[in-house]
Amino acid sequence: MKKRHLLGILAIVLSLSLFAMGCGSGQKAEPASKDGANTQSSDKAADKPADPIVIKFAHVTSPDSPKGKAADMFKQLVEERLAGKVKVEVYPSTQLLNDDKLIQELPKNTVQMGAPSATKLVGIDPAFQIVDLPFLFTSDEALYKFFDGEGGKVLSQKLEKGGLKLLAIWGNGSKHFSNSKVPLKSPEDFKGLKFRTQTGKVLDEQFATLGASAVPMAFSEVYVALQQGVVDGQENTFNNMDTQGYEEVQKYMTVSGHGRLDYPLVTGQKFWDGLPEDIRTELEKILVEVTAQQRLWADELNKASYEKMKNSGKMEIYELNADDIKKFQDAMQPVYDKFSDAIGKDLIELAKKSNE
Ligand code: LMR
Numbered sequence: 001m002k003k004r005h006l007l008g009i010l011a012i013v014l015s016l017s018l019f020a021m022g023c024g025s026g027q028k029a030e031p032a033s034k035d036g037a038n039t040q041s042s043d044k045a046a047d048k049p050a051d052p053i054v055i056k057f058a059h060v061t062s063p064d065s066p067k068g069k070a071a072d073m074f075k076q077l078v079e080e081r082l083a084g085k086v087k088v089e090v091y092p093s094t095q096l097l098n099d100d101k102l103i104q105e106l107p108k109n110t111v112q113m114g115a116p117s118a119t120k121l122v123g124i125d126p127a128f129q130i131v132d133l134p135f136l137f138t139s140d141e142a143l144y145k146f147f148d149g150e151g152g153k154v155l156s157q158k159l160e161k162g163g164l165k166l167l168a169i170w171g172n173g174s175k176h177f178s179n180s181k182v183p184l185k186s187p188e189d190f191k192g193l194k195f196r197t198q199t200g201k202v203l204d205e206q207f208a209t210l211g212a213s214a215v216p217m218a219f220s221e222v223y224v225a226l227q228q229g230v231v232d233g234q235e236n237t238f239n240n241m242d243t244q245g246y247e248e249v250q251k252y253m254t255v256s257g258h259g260r261l262d263y264p265l266v267t268g269q270k271f272w273d274g275l276p277e278d279i280r281t282e283l284e285k286i287l288v289e290v291t292a293q294q295r296l297w298a299d300e301l302n303k304a305s306y307e308k309m310k311n312s313g314k315m316e317i318y319e320l321n322a323d324d325i326k327k328f329q330d331a332m333q334p335v336y337d338k339f340s341d342a343i344g345k346d347l348i349e350l351a352k353k354s355n356e
Helices: 003-020 068-080 099-108 118-123 124-133 140-148 150-162 199-208 217-226 236-243 269-273 277-312 322-331 334-345 345-354
Strands: 053-058 086-091 163-179 192-195 213-218 233-236 252-268 314-318
Touching: 003 277, 053 068, 068 086, 068 277, 099 163, 099 233, 099 252, 099 269, 118 124, 118 150, 118 199, 118 252, 124 252, 124 334, 124 345, 140 150, 140 163, 140 252, 140 277, 140 345, 150 163, 150 236, 150 345, 163 236, 163 269, 163 277, 192 199, 192 217, 199 213, 199 334, 213 233, 217 233, 233 334, 236 277, 236 314, 252 269, 252 277, 252 322, 322 334, 334 345
Parallel strands: 053 086, 192 213, 192 233, 252 314
Antiparallel strands: 163 233, 163 252
16 A cells, blocks of 8 residues: 555544544634534633634645645735734644535534535535536536536535535546546447546436446545555546556546536535634635636646656556547436426436537
8 A cells, every 4th residue: 555545544543533533733623603503712810812713624636736736825815914813723744634524513513614525515415416417518617607607506505404604616627437447439448447436426427327336435445445456447637647646556437527526615604604704705706716717727737637647658548539438428318208297307407508
């Protein structure tokens, strides 16, 4: 096992124990206000300065991924512009908790911010799987147009029942396939293979239509599962494959762009509502800046990762052409037939319009 992964596992174990003790950063826990949000407290009797509000930002990718860099930029700007008032603790690489746990913990205010990939919000509403509908979004621009517009509004309202508030949409990119067994050039090549998926029935069905099977698994477990042959392949963005070192444990990559992996940046509704208004306003301003830069990083870093993996020559790479894509679209049509109602036909129409 690579040293990086061993260290990662140790870090996860350590931080989970700290998290269980309720003091992930080793710092005194913030007092909770009536609504459960951590607020600035001032000990007037002792005339002590107020403790800063602590924002724990937990995510699963590496610090040099588009999400990791943006989380660090957010920390830097917050601590410059709200010095002494707000402190941000960033926990990358699943050091604090995985995305499923994050989504459960945000409403409880044990962690305050995160950016799980959209499909992982399926437990709150099946519509979040829209990003997994095969070949639906045809570009980054289309994806942002949908999420920044009416589509994002609809999904943002759905988050309320999960106790979450949508703050922004951060990007990563299109997903591509990799595996250790055969070059994947046509739908028939997938027969009998096992693929790791993030979560959800749409991805199960996507692989079922190709005669393959899906094994949902946390991101932190994927490298070892690929290495040990627990699964044959996976689907992810260029940058996630690169920063996780999948080229060391996969022989073939197919550039397919068949689905999307991007991030609703979320916080707990109670935490957000409990913040003093001036702080909330400043955080919103900072997030506009960070989001613009995050999207540039998503584009740049994915392109750079693809070039890097191409040049390293460790994986054999096949780029689907227009005819290949047509065959995959036909083969995967049952995914639309089965899930359009659950995801919402209107929402799918909005997504299609964003491609225009
Ligand atoms: C995955 O689990 O593959 C992704 O959601 C990881 C991420 O956050 O990009």
